Amino acid sequence: MKNLDTAALHQWFKETSRPFPWRENTTPYRVWISEVMLQQTRASVVIPYFERWMQLFPDLHGLASASLEEVIKAWEGLGYYGRARHLHEGARQIVSQYKGIIPSNREQLEKTKGLGPYMVNAILSFAFHQRAAAVDGNVTRVLARHFLVEDDIARHATKKNIQALADEVLDVKKPWITAEALIELGATLCQSKPLCSFCPLKSTCIASNQNRAEEFPVKSKETQVTILNRSVAVIEENSSLLLRKGIPGKIMADLYEFPYFEGLDHPLPHHIQTLWGLQTTFVCSLPSVRHSFTRYQAHLFPIHLRTNERKMIKDFEWVHFDKIDQLPFSAGHRRVLDHFLQRIDPQMMLF
Numbered sequence: 001m002k003n004l005d006t007a008a009l010h011q012w013f014k015e016t017s018r019p020f021p022w023r024e025n026t027t028p029y030r031v032w033i034s035e036v037m038l039q040q041t042r043a044s045v046v047i048p049y050f051e052r053w054m055q056l057f058p059d060l061h062g063l064a065s066a067s068l069e070e071v072i073k074a075w076e077g078l079g080y081y082g083r084a085r086h087l088h089e090g091a092r093q094i095v096s097q098y099k100g101i102i103p104s105n106r107e108q109l110e111k112t113k114g115l116g117p118y119m120v121n122a123i124l125s126f127a128f129h130q131r132a133a134a135v136d137g138n139v140t141r142v143l144a145r146h147f148l149v150e151d152d153i154a155r156h157a158t159k160k161n162i163q164a165l166a167d168e169v170l171d172v173k174k175p176w177i178t179a180e181a182l183i184e185l186g187a188t189l190c191q192s193k194p195l196c197s198f199c200p201l202k203s204t205c206i207a208s209n210q211n212r213a214e215e216f217p218v219k220s221k222e223t224q225v226t227i228l229n230r231s232v233a234v235i236e237e238n239s240s241l242l243l244r245k246g247i248p249g250k251i252m253a254d255l256y257e258f259p260y261f262e263g264l265d266h267p268l269p270h271h272i273q274t275l276w277g278l279q280t281t282f283v284c285s286l287p288s289v290r291h292s293f294t295r296y297q298a299h300l301f302p303i304h305l306r307t308n309e310r311k312m313i314k315d316f317e318w319v320h321f322d323k324i325d326q327l328p329f330s331a332g333h334r335r336v337l338d339h340f341l342q343r344i345d346p347q348m349m350l351f
């Protein structure tokens with residue numbers, strides 16, 4: 001039996017756990033939504049998204065009956081939009097297969113769209129109080145330090161080992177508390193610079209007792225980030241803008257973006273005239289924007305162009321200003337839009 005002081009961990013969690021909306025009125029649906037959001041960003045950032053989501057889609061039926069566009073719009077700003085799409089598909093699957101009741105059975109959960117091992121364990125543990133350890137980056141860091149796991153955590157075998165450790169240390173009577181407390185510990189005291197002197201596991205933590213906590217977890221080198229320089233055309237025609245909706249299956253699926261071109265050597269009015277036969281005039285440059293997604297960092301260099309022709313262009317549509325706020329945008333292009341709207345004549349916003 002692995003030696004980890006679960007009693008001290010539970011006591012610490014009881015006394016210090018942070019009050020989050022998803023920790024009140026816990027239901028399988030609320031656990032599911034909050035855990036997917038928490039995979040995206042820090043808990044403090046998730047709170048307003050979670051609360052707004054619960055107003056828009058208070059239960060699984062509400063989510064399943066919403067349109068994909070409404071769901072993507074509610075997710076806007078959280079990134080990795082595939083997760084929002086999977087949530088929507090998963091909700092529809094549960095409505096059609098299980099009458100809208102989220103199953104408490106591992107096998108059925110594993111067959112649900114968008115539920116990977118972490119999410120399945122989180123739902124079983126936090127919502128149904130079953131014996132299941134949800135292992136995320138926080139738990140990995142805590143256990144790698146506590147048990148001095150010296151193997152690269154990117155390796156499949158190491159992940160399996162960490163999962164086995166997490167399963168083994170769960171309390172016999174209240175395993176869901178151990179599971180959630182390990183996540184909380186990793187998110188608060190056991191961050192990259194650990195605060196070991198306040199930690200309930202200090203007496204049994206091997207890395208801390210060897211003064212080596214910051215050496216763990218052992219990670220292979222990060223994937224290199226690729227920089228993309230893009231020229232972005234914000235083309236306006238009589239209070240409408242030219243936009244393209246991302247193609248399903250691609251990175252920015254279902255998100256709206258302005259026309260853009262790879263590289264910075266495009267004199268845009270000339271390029272657009274050659275490509276689409278659309279005559280535009282230069283109005284002004286807009287502030288550049290940086291936007292990271294997967295292993296890319298896009299540097300967007302937008303300019304505002306004006307045209308008198310409402311020409312139909314394949315894969316693009318003209319969207320009036322009064323409809324634009326209802327559309328989901330990719331994060332970078334949303335900021336370009338915000339800069340554009342701040343700069344245009346306020347009279348033009350009186351539709």
Ligand code: SF4
Pocket residue numbers: 142145146189190191194195196197199200201202205206207208213
């Ligand atoms: S003692 Fe330090 S390194 Fe060990 S689990 Fe606690 S905070 Fe992390």
